Amino acid sequence: MSSDSTVPLESKADIVIRAEGLGKAYAIFKRPQDRLKQMLVRGRRKYYDEYWALRGVDLEVRRGETVGLIGRNGSGKSTFLQLLCGTLTPTCGQIVVDGRIAALLELGAGFNPEFTGRENVHLAASVLGLSNEQIDERYDSIADFAGIGDFIDQPVKLYSSGMYARLAFAVAAHVDADIMIVDEILAVGDAAFTQKCMRFIHRFKERGTLFFVSHDTGQVVNLCDRVVWLDNGTVRAVGPAKDVCHDYLAALYSGQDNAGSFRIGGSRQALPTAKMDEPVEDARTELLKSSQHRNVIELFDFSDTSPWFGERGASITNVSILDAEERGLTVLEGGEVVVLKVTCRAEREIFRPIVGFYIKDRLGQNLFGDNTFLSYQLSPITVAAGRDFAARFRFQMPYLPSGDFSVTVALAEGTQNDHTQHHWIDDALFFKVHASHVVRGLVGMPMLAITIDPEAD
Numbered sequence: 001m002s003s004d005s006t007v008p009l010e011s012k013a014d015i016v017i018r019a020e021g022l023g024k025a026y027a028i029f030k031r032p033q034d035r036l037k038q039m040l041v042r043g044r045r046k047y048y049d050e051y052w053a054l055r056g057v058d059l060e061v062r063r064g065e066t067v068g069l070i071g072r073n074g075s076g077k078s079t080f081l082q083l084l085c086g087t088l089t090p091t092c093g094q095i096v097v098d099g100r101i102a103a104l105l106e107l108g109a110g111f112n113p114e115f116t117g118r119e120n121v122h123l124a125a126s127v128l129g130l131s132n133e134q135i136d137e138r139y140d141s142i143a144d145f146a147g148i149g150d151f152i153d154q155p156v157k158l159y160s161s162g163m164y165a166r167l168a169f170a171v172a173a174h175v176d177a178d179i180m181i182v183d184e185i186l187a188v189g190d191a192a193f194t195q196k197c198m199r200f201i202h203r204f205k206e207r208g209t210l211f212f213v214s215h216d217t218g219q220v221v222n223l224c225d226r227v228v229w230l231d232n233g234t235v236r237a238v239g240p241a242k243d244v245c246h247d248y249l250a251a252l253y254s255g256q257d258n259a260g261s262f263r264i265g266g267s268r269q270a271l272p273t274a275k276m277d278e279p280v281e282d283a284r285t286e287l288l289k290s291s292q293h294r295n296v297i298e299l300f301d302f303s304d305t306s307p308w309f310g311e312r313g314a315s316i317t318n319v320s321i322l323d324a325e326e327r328g329l330t331v332l333e334g335g336e337v338v339v340l341k342v343t344c345r346a347e348r349e350i351f352r353p354i355v356g357f358y359i360k361d362r363l364g365q366n367l368f369g370d371n372t373f374l375s376y377q378l379s380p381i382t383v384a385a386g387r388d389f390a391a392r393f394r395f396q397m398p399y400l401p402s403g404d405f406s407v408t409v410a411l412a413e414g415t416q417n418d419h420t421q422h423h424w425i426d427d428a429l430f431f432k433v434h435a436s437h438v439v440r441g442l443v444g445m446p447m448l449a450i451t452i453d454p455e456a457d
């Protein structure tokens, strides 16, 4: 197999990564002895099959872009990243890089397991181009970021995967990288550390180029400008994060074999609905209503042209937000009780329908959502072919920050873990929040009381 190596980029100042016809083939030997034979014949005969993990990849990434890399298991994501870092050599084509890369690849990359954390920090940081003085200067900050205490002086082979990830991230965060690659490594950290890393990543985005690999499309949409979808080692799509993730999810669901073999059991009654208690009223309701922060939410109509996917054995025909008496609304306020109504039609008999929704902000972050699965888990229902049916979610709308929001809805059949997606509509409904007192956090909760006691310690 021939190879071109990774070479520095000289032209087009704005492009920091360029892959051209990039491919990687692995030699697959049927029998272990074939490997030895191959070494002996030195290429005069072939004792292996070529397996192309990556093929014909053309890609340009500009300085400052945040690019997501998505694809099923085995689609070639790690292979691409290793070619990008130079830890693998291409079989054909080339990849050229301009700048210092810090890679946070899955466990196994980078550290020497026999060395202590402290020694590995020095080693890894010097490989990434820091001088000894710079490393000494930054060591305390790196150790502090990692937050693994005395383990820093233990050999890395004794670390848990979370500790390893912490140390790796701490080093990468301190080497002034131009390009940062973040693989699934974040998935092994605990919530507090993941949040710390995400804060760093958001700051890094302002100055550097980021490659982000995740199976969590919500996170990818939230973070990335552009997404590359790898499928079977080739680029299936490159484009705006939201569009590519939508198509990827659609393909993922359509590829599922969800032929259910469920039987109807139990009664057809849903679990008892919650008592219609009074909503939780914010102690400042009157004050808020009369202030400039009045949380006015303007609703727009159901959009039947929004992107969708699904098998369409049943379809969502309307989505609306109604008042507590189920009257239509064009405007509502944070804190009010509303009914989100999703009307559907069964094209064929549907057993165990699941209707769900997410409310997302303009960055695509899921604020909250729910589905009907749990309420009907023990008493599944069947909807006959040709029938219309509706799901209703009655809840208290939280206070929302100012800005644009959307409601994504989905209709599936089966169980939470094993279902056929019939109709998933991204951004089926939009609404706009005109003013708000919520300045921190994604949503505001009604406050039952807020006090300061000047006498207390």
Ligand SMILES: Nc1ncnc2c1ncn2[C@@H]1O[C@H](COP(=O)(O)OP(=O)(O)OP(=O)(O)O)[C@@H](O)[C@H]1O
Pocket (backbone or CB within 6 Å): 026, 027, 051, 052, 053, 071, 072, 073, 074, 075, 076, 077, 078, 079, 080
């Ligand atoms: N050293 C190797 N020898 C042979 N085949 C390999 C080797 N490394 C990877 N492959 C194969 O190449 C293909 C792509 O693998 P890769 O690890 O790049 O996928 P991936 O998209 O990162 O997967 P995942 O999401 O599971 O991490 C897979 O089919 C894998 O089995």
